[in-house]
Amino acid sequence: MQVRYRQLVVSALLAGGTLTAFAGAVHANPLHNDPIVREAYQHFYVLDYPACVALLEKVQAVHPGDPGPTAMLLEARVFEELYRQDLLDTTFYANDGFLMQASDA
Secondary structure, three states: OHHHHHHHHHHHHHHHHHHHHHHOOOOOOHHHHOHHHHHHHHHHHOOOHHHHHHHHHHHHHHOOOOHHHHHHHHHHHHHHHHHHOOOOOHHHHOOOHHHHHHHHO
């Protein structure tokens, strides 16, 4: 019984490793494999929102009926505005003070 259990565990791990290796190439949205989208998100992650927005506008122009590029573009624009207003600074949210101020008003 113990040997059979070990065989099942080893088989499951091997199968899982195979699936994990394969899963690296699979995306929920195939648009995420687009080189322009990948480049846009590289700009997004280094806080270069204008470059990100410009690239995502190109993607949206190529896929006008697809809601995915529009959602990506709107996300970038929201973060661009939050960054412009300096609201991405985590020290604002480090304590409960910002919650209490809203309830006092």
